Amino acid sequence: MGNDTALMKKTSILVGLDIATLRDLERVAPSRSRKRSEFIRAAVRKALDAEVERRMEESYRKSPDDSEPHVFHAGAWSAPRRSHG
Numbered sequence: 001m002g003n004d005t006a007l008m009k010k011t012s013i014l015v016g017l018d019i020a021t022l023r024d025l026e027r028v029a030p031s032r033s034r035k036r037s038e039f040i041r042a043a044v045r046k047a048l049d050a051e052v053e054r055r056m057e058e059s060y061r062k063s064p065d066d067s068e069p070h071v072f073h074a075g076a077w078s079a080p081r082r083s084h085g
Contacts, residue, residue: 017025029039 025036025039029036
């Protein structure tokens with residue numbers, strides 16, 4: 001994402017926080033700092049990525065791939081010969 005994130009349209013949302021979470025956020029990313037929004041966006045992105053990973057892992061556990069494993073044997077493969085001519 002990198003610099004592309006800065007070019008993306010952003011939408012504001014209102015999120016209520018409990019006092020302890022707000023106090024911790026203020027210590028890590030003070031409201032007077034312009035980095036607070038960046039910190040919150042990164043935290044949400046990390047949580048979303050972790051949730052997608054968790055769901056995928058759960059799905060594989062529920063429906064494992066029981067087929068034979070596909071093992072690559074390097075000795076069974078030979079590179080095509082080049083013709084010199």
